Amino acid sequence: MTSRDHGLTRRGFVSISGAATLLPSAAAASQDFPANPDVVIVGAGAAGIAAAHVLRTAGLSHVHLEAGRYVGGRARTETESFGVPHDLGAHWVQNGRRNPYFARAEASGHRFYRAPEAFRIFTDDRPASPAETAELWDAWDAVEGAIGKAGRRGRDIAPAGVVPSTGTWTRTAWFGIGPWEMGKDMDAFSCADWWNSADSTDYYHAAGYGTLVATHAAGLPIARNTPATRIRWGGPGVEVETPRGMIRARAVIVTVSTGVLAAGGIAFDPALPEPKQASFHEIAMGDYNHITLRFAEDIFGMGEDGYLLHQVDASDEAFGALTNASGTGLAYCDVGGRFARDLEQAGPDAAIDFVLGKLRGMIGSDVDRHYMGGAVTAWSSDPLVRGCYASARPGGYPMREVLRAPVADRIFFAGEACHEDLWATVGGADISGTETARAVVRLLA
Numbered sequence: 001m002t003s004r005d006h007g008l009t010r011r012g013f014v015s016i017s018g019a020a021t022l023l024p025s026a027a028a029a030s031q032d033f034p035a036n037p038d039v040v041i042v043g044a045g046a047a048g049i050a051a052a053h054v055l056r057t058a059g060l061s062h063v064h065l066e067a068g069r070y071v072g073g074r075a076r077t078e079t080e081s082f083g084v085p086h087d088l089g090a091h092w093v094q095n096g097r098r099n100p101y102f103a104r105a106e107a108s109g110h111r112f113y114r115a116p117e118a119f120r121i122f123t124d125d126r127p128a129s130p131a132e133t134a135e136l137w138d139a140w141d142a143v144e145g146a147i148g149k150a151g152r153r154g155r156d157i158a159p160a161g162v163v164p165s166t167g168t169w170t171r172t173a174w175f176g177i178g179p180w181e182m183g184k185d186m187d188a189f190s191c192a193d194w195w196n197s198a199d200s201t202d203y204y205h206a207a208g209y210g211t212l213v214a215t216h217a218a219g220l221p222i223a224r225n226t227p228a229t230r231i232r233w234g235g236p237g238v239e240v241e242t243p244r245g246m247i248r249a250r251a252v253i254v255t256v257s258t259g260v261l262a263a264g265g266i267a268f269d270p271a272l273p274e275p276k277q278a279s280f281h282e283i284a285m286g287d288y289n290h291i292t293l294r295f296a297e298d299i300f301g302m303g304e305d306g307y308l309l310h311q312v313d314a315s316d317e318a319f320g321a322l323t324n325a326s327g328t329g330l331a332y333c334d335v336g337g338r339f340a341r342d343l344e345q346a347g348p349d350a351a352i353d354f355v356l357g358k359l360r361g362m363i364g365s366d367v368d369r370h371y372m373g374g375a376v377t378a379w380s381s382d383p384l385v386r387g388c389y390a391s392a393r394p395g396g397y398p399m400r401e402v403l404r405a406p407v408a409d410r411i412f413f414a415g416e417a418c419h420e421d422l423w424a425t426v427g428g429a430d431i432s433g434t435e436t437a438r439a440v441v442r443l444l445a
């Protein structure tokens with residue numbers, strides 16, 4: 001297989017974001033809005049899609065607005081970059097059987113698989129020894145243990161104040177638990193919030209997580225390229241402004257990220273209550289990007305779906321990788337936290353160079369021999385998302401509840417950040433959308 005087969009040069013890259021400006025446009029929705037629907041749904045990610053199914057089943061009329069060209073939001077699979085499924089956002093099918101996508105996939109004959117969790121750990125220039133690897137896992141347990149202990153006690157403080165800070169592998173554990181999982185550094189999230197997230201068993205689906213979400217949206221009338229710009233709620237019901245006109249409805253379900261809400265991506269008139277506005281900032285988005293590289297051979301030597309981690313130094317410049325995802329040769333080399341934001345600013349070339357440079361040190365000349373090309377996401381600068389997923393800032397944990405509370409029985413909020421313990425996941429977003437829409441049905445039916 002040559003790089004030319006995939007339209008990528010050997011050093012080539014594609015820079016992509018949720019908005020995917022370099023990718024071909026999907027057809028815009030052509031249907032007209034129903035006049036005065038019962039409900040407007042804002043956003044067609046996992047939460048909005050789930051909400052639409054509930055309203056449809058209940059027989060409530062609705063208009064479903066999506067600002068972007070695609071449905072799925074932060075769960076989208078594309079094949080243009082590499083010729084194989086490439087998840088731009090969510091890839092790990094988390095939450096086991098609590099995740100409604102499990103039952104859906106099984107019902108349609110699709111099967112998830114649970115890959116063996118092979119891990120390879122490296123220093124800067126060689127594989128870590130068994131003793132070093134054991135040292136890392138000990139450090140990992142110690143860091144998780146310290147955050148968990150504080151969280152169990154309801155301490156709404158940053159992990160930075162409680163985690164061990166010495167040891168050769170401690171910063172690697174920090175990276176794994178902070179930037180790699182949370183999209184945040186150790187000073188940017190709350191122990192209490194972290195503790196209140198469900199343990200996850202991860203699965204994979206070879207077609208890509210975004211494919212499953214898009215399939216679930218098939219047949220739903222979604223008005224793409226149609227942002228909600230303002231929501232008026234001073235009179236009876238709501239008025240939702242869009243570039244295609246205003247929609248009057250009895251209620252609105254807002255499913256956009258807290259990043260969009262905090263940035264004022266939708267204006268509310270009158271302004272929302274002060275605590276509600278504060279919740280958009282306190283349940284704050286992290287930063288996380290895939291720097292996806294394709295290799296013609298399994299240079300990592302772990303078969304399908306192995307993990308690679310390298311020792312992290314005081315610079316905190318680090319990535320963790322899922323290698324040879326579903327046997328496609330794709331390595332999702334992921335960065336998180338402040339470093340992800342900085343690298344996103346530096347651009348896709350810099351991101352790819354960073355990862356290739358690190359890999360050369362660890363693996364050697366096989367990296368260049370088998371490298372086929374790469375693609376880099378830029379979620380933090382995507383105006384329709386502004387980050388990866390949300391978690392409470394230190395001191396902000398009580399704001400989770402404020403975030404998910406409806407306003408005046410007319411403005412409802414759903415989405416990953418609104419789920420009690422499955423936040424930051426597609427499954428959590430889906431359940432939040434379903435539950436919120438059911439509450440709307442109870443109110444309006």
Ligand SMILES: Cc1cc2nc3c(=O)[nH]c(=O)nc-3n(C[C@H](O)[C@H](O)[C@H](O)COP(=O)(O)OP(=O)(O)OC[C@H]3O[C@@H](n4cnc5c(N)ncnc54)[C@H](O)[C@@H]3O)c2cc1C
Nearest residue numbers: 043045046047067073074090091092227228415416425426
């Ligand atoms: C890089 C990355 C990796 C991830 N990895 C995983 C993973 O492995 N497993 C997992 O379970 N989760 C993962 N997540 C998180 C997961 O993708 C999200 O939790 C989930 O998809 C969020 O769904 P949502 O419906 O709440 O929000 P979104 O998907 O953000 O949907 C909101 C929608 O609203 C639209 N919108 C924005 N503004 C407007 C407006 N004004 N008007 C109308 N529409 C608007 C957006 O375009 C978007 O489509 C990852 C996320 C990222 C970014």
